[in-house]
Amino acid sequence: MKTLKIVKSTLFLALIPFLLFAQTDKKKTETIYIQTSAQCDECKSKIEGAVKDLKGVKDAQMNMADMKLMVSYSPNKVNADEIKNAISKSGYDADNVMADKDSYNSLPKCCQKSGGKH
Ligand SMILES: [Cu+2]
Numbered sequence: 001m002k003t004l005k006i007v008k009s010t011l012f013l014a015l016i017p018f019l020l021f022a023q024t025d026k027k028k029t030e031t032i033y034i035q036t037s038a039q040c041d042e043c044k045s046k047i048e049g050a051v052k053d054l055k056g057v058k059d060a061q062m063n064m065a066d067m068k069l070m071v072s073y074s075p076n077k078v079n080a081d082e083i084k085n086a087i088s089k090s091g092y093d094a095d096n097v098m099a100d101k102d103s104y105n106s107l108p109k110c111c112q113k114s115g116g117k118h
Helices: 002-026 041-052 080-089 101-105
Strands: 030-035 057-063 068-073
Touching: 030 080, 041 057, 041 068, 041 080, 068 080
Parallel strands: none
Antiparallel strands: 030 068, 057 068
């Protein structure tokens, strides 16, 4: 009886790496939140559009209360840096990635950070 117990627990221990591996393998969608410098609805749709255009991005939703962009993506097709760069290229800050200067300067004044209220 005792040997059976040992065999069982050894089997279980041996299975752990497989169980963990199977779980990371199953996780095909990653969700991140990126702080942006969006100011209005126009910014929101511009940023969401730019991010959704990326291969591997499944969804992008801006929260207008805190201007955080929720992005669902497939980590084997695209990564967080590429997503942030796409936001930067459309003229907005994305976490620690500053907005591309030229794109930022070509935004409507009201969409720039110092542009005041709509
Ligand atoms: Cu705007």
